Amino acid sequence: MPGDWLTAAFLLAFPSIAMLVQGASSAVSIGAGVISLAALCSRPAGAPYGYAPLQRHGVALCIALCGPLAAVALSTISHGHPLFRTWDSPSRFLLAIPIFLALRRAPPRIFVWADLSFTLGALSALALALFMPRDWGDGRIGSTFLNPIHFGDLALALGVLSAIALNWWRKDSALWRALKVAGLFAGLAASLLSGARGGWAAIPLVALLIVWELGRNKPLHWKVLMPVAVALLLGLVYGLSGTVRDRVNDVSSDLTQYAQGHRDTSVGIRLQLYEAASTLIAEHPVLGLGGDGFRDKMTSMAKQGALTPTAAAFGEGEVHNQLLAYMANYGMVGGLALLAIYIVPAVFFAAKLKSASRTTRRTALMGLSFALMFFIFGLTVETFDLKSTVSFYATMLAVLAAITERAEVESDLPHASNRSTATAKALAAKPARRTP
Template identity: 55%
Template structure:
């Protein structure tokens, strides 16, 4: 069961409406039951907390705590605002169980990211759904979230090359195809906000993987990455058009035309900053940003179109938490990036090859989602919260399993 979960979770998240959330909840429930059951039934070792367990679990509990603190202080606790932040914490039983599993089970994750990336492209080719903004996605995800998930799965797919062992030709082809599929799916959705992550992740990979490599390797890898990115821009009219649209939006905003994609975001960010200035510590409370849109529009600080968009989201994950839950919320949100990020950074020097590769994949995932959140609310959907939290649980367990199992050098045969 854990092996099947590790192999299929990314793909099932994109294939099934609500599947990612349901599977993550089921995995969390089963994991919690295993942790609470007598050890003679489960075969798991007794749970002995170490600093990795404690820090990650506390960090993932912070969003829920921040939301409760803010809402209680405003005497307005809204149950539906607790669901999403609770999912960060709910993924931790899965992490605690996966961290105790042997490499032969964990190694089933080897092809999971390639399968997820290939699934993302297959859905767009076989059953694309046109949106009201002229871009394609799946039947239950908007193009931005879909494109971002496809993009990060493509990156993880190529990073999984020679992960648990030296891959055969067929497996290499599959993982390279996963990269191409993830990039293609992202381009088809036109989710340009996610493309900002590409150069950042590329620099991170070159820096980390280049340590100890030959000078030739350090030259050829950056050239290959630049060639791939340039190729996407040269051969994709969709990518070029989206970049040109960004420049056009910026020019329009400077000339007073505020109702463009970029212009609406700029208005909402300016409004969010005003809210943070006036309610810094605990924010406006549940749905505070959304409920304040009409008053800002009436005051002429927002166009009607921007106010309407703001009722849906702030288009920035940090502003979403800062405006509703204040600095307390902002720090809580920061913890779910920084604590896993530091964990992965420290594990880059892990003695087990699969563990340090998982650490690079985890760091890539965290950095990517942080960048995604600069232009869209990454955690406004339960599915995307579940996806982030579950992937962190999986990658953190893969990066630290040797600490618990003592099998750092044990790599199962294919």
Template identity: 55%
Template sequence: MLVSQSQKDMSTPATNSSPSFRSRSLFPAFFLLTYPAFTLLVNGGASAISIAAAVISLALLLSPKSWTGLTPIQWDGVDMRFCLAMASVLAAVLIGEMWHGVVIPSTLDSPSRFLVAAPLFLVLRQGLPRTLVWSDLSFAIGALTSLGILLIAPQGLGNGRISSPFLNAIHYGDIALILGALSILSLNWWRKDSLPVRVIKIAGLIAGLAASVLTGSRGGWIAVPVVAALILYVRGRGKSRRWKVLLPLAIVAMLAGIFVFSSGARERVGDISSDLMLYKHGQRDTSLGVRLQLYEAAVQIVKNHPLLGLGAHGFRDSMQSFADAGMLTPMAAQLGRGETHNQFFAYLTNYGIVGGLALLSIYVVPGVIFWNRLSAPAGPANRAALMGLTFVVAFWIFGLTVETFDLKMTVSFYATMVAILTALATNEYKASSAARVPPQ
């Protein structure tokens, strides 16, 4: 009865009239509710809000505890592992560039965004459930926003593909897709949802899928079967045989419906086999063909410079030599000066194995934390762990076909979302003891 009562207490976000809600809770509550949507609505919004949140969080951590109401940080294993992982990418980039004797300040910006998320994580991990519960509808609102932008202010890209006015289709489609997945996973997260809330969250899933299809970002679609299998495995433990049969069939039917009724989705999937056939016959200047050429060049660089790579912009600056050697077509070399189209190859070629391991840590360390928290009693923390694991697995897959962290916006979005979800999954105030927490 204690757990159910605590969940009931947290079922509705507090309002200004609630005795448990103070002005100091207003900013984190508003931040948790609006961050995903604000990321897509405002150019630079993800970066600006994440930096503001980090500055405020750092100020809170350094201020006297009597002012902030926060308990002293105990620095347990979760705190240490998370913060070290978030700092490792910046450290690897600095080591690589110092080794090569050229430190380029602009290349430090994106890696530093991971570290910026650490203070936010430390503050949110100490937050009370009455504040954290404001994240309940944030993913649904973000997913609905992703579709709304495409319907109201689309940016045409040709070939039937659209995106937002300031974000390219690949990143936009990937973010919309993962927000849709998190929206459906948030069903009955903090309590048994009312019918209107359920409708909103289900609509969030549909909106995220629709936005992804409209952008034609097929690289992100690779994550769908993997994420679906992960969710079915985790959520299916202890479920009836009927549940284990009907839910996978419902997922397959939904995806088949998208394929049948969306000509754009069919064309994008069909282009894969067409591109492979052309590649085999020597026509390498296709979307897939260019990627395969760049991957071959990246593998060659890693073989020749395994430990610390070529240094900052090393992959970009090597494109002409590969083109001169006939390994890349002029078109592939030109596009390769923009990006490698694979996040791991980007770090491996520029910063070697050191950079690759650092990059891997920002997926693996939170992923392991989430996996361990799946064994927690059913409740908000357990569900947040599944959502977090889904998020990092999806973003890892997104990075197989595009550089997910070449934009400040996408780095900030990933780092901030991981900080939020890790804090929610490991918050020191467990749902089972929330009823014993004194009012704020």
């Protein structure tokens, strides 16, 4: 990106803007993609900041980001009705490619501006929930443009990333640690206010991942006590929060009612849609039904008794499962492309967990946690049906992947041992002064 100040502003502000301004996530990602593409064409490779050639994991990441659009295009064209509007959301994955490649050329000192970005994003989400809330019904809070599920999931992801960012570049000051911990609780609180229980399923899994990774060189008692502490904390939240307790208990109640034939509960509607999607996938396994194919089948399936009218009405909006939605509309081709969007980045970041660079390992943990959370989010809602959420996911992947590679390359450059002190100071000197 031309201008280090522009890159710094993008790294710092993107999560907050995405939460606060309608359409900003998509607009900023488009702008960043275009600017990045121009920078890639105008700046000579390797100058002025040395960086390593793209390795196989980076190449695989770029290929995976092309997958959803390719699958949607192939399926819709094969059915004779391209429906170009269905190409819009998956096309946002492509924008992440030039952002990733351009950020790999940025000077390392620029990346410290990302230090508080997740914290500010989580705090922005809580501020919205407290001071400018939109009640979407039943006391569930979202924003004016994000429903409670998407709002709560994004806030939760930002809160978790804020916590992982503790001591990201060096040992944080007391103020920086307090801010990042506040970001964690802000994300959790905003998620709690949203009532988005599907996202809560990610919390224990991500907590275990974080404890496992950070506990590699810790003593045995730390490895035992930390999982116990996490379990006790989750139990405490369940016991003290009526919202969490009621939302979790509702799952059991809905399942009981479903077994008794009362299918139009929150969980029951989802189960009906999952069964309908599975049936349609079996009938059209390779290329699916094409764009909007699942939606167009809802009326006929309701008439056949496969769905209740209420479930069919919900199904015209979404399947409430990202993988089943892609497979129903775009077949196995779409399903594989979607899985690659989760798995390839996860493999990319997992490989970097063994890096000699501490900053690289911490950034890789952020990226792996982020991909895992979005996969779990997608089990109960279509995370990529909105341009804002797909832009957010793809852009954050690009940023975290670029920082991961850039930090590792810096640590591996020739004579790095002679420059390690200077580099550390450039990356970490007085974060409170560097980040407004």
